[in-house]
Amino acid sequence: MALVEELQEDCPIDPNRVYLTGLSMNEYGTWQAALEYPEKFAAIVPICRGGSHIDIPFVEQLRNPPIWAFHDSGDDLVPYQDSTRIVEKINAAGGNAKLTTFNENSHDLWTAAYANQEFYEWMLIKV
Numbered sequence: 001m002a003l004v005e006e007l008q009e010d011c012p013i014d015p016n017r018v019y020l021t022g023l024s025m026n027e028y029g030t031w032q033a034a035l036e037y038p039e040k041f042a043a044i045v046p047i048c049r050g051g052s053h054i055d056i057p058f059v060e061q062l063r064n065p066p067i068w069a070f071h072d073s074g075d076d077l078v079p080y081q082d083s084t085r086i087v088e089k090i091n092a093a094g095g096n097a098k099l100t101t102f103n104e105n106s107h108d109l110w111t112a113a114y115a116n117q118e119f120y121e122w123m124l125i126k127v
Contacts, residue, residue, distance in 0.1 A: 018040060069083050071109070
């Protein structure tokens with residue numbers, strides 16, 4: 001977070017439009033930052049990592065900001081059920097999470113996710 005704060009001080013960054021995304025192993029950091037600093041982000045976009053390391057008591061901390069997760073149902077590295085489980089837990093706690101499922105039998109779905117115009121449009125309306 002120190003880097004984000006430094007950039008906000010030095011650059012013309014709208015603090016209401018800071019988005020957090022991460023993929024695969026980097027997604028652990030995405031979930032962790034979302035847990036520790038939920039007020040700092042307009043939206044969270046985790047890709048192909050289900051947040052399985054998050055304990056149920058901490059899920060309530062993920063009620064805000066909105067979350068759009070992406071995962072492939074045939075991912076052979078990270079179980080797809082991890083993503084469905086965390087999205088269900090967040091929504092049950094009153095959060096706003098959605099999951100887009102790919103069926104490409106691939107772990108690399110970030111290329112498709114980041115190429116999706118709707119991805120950026122969704123983020124930019126979140127403030």
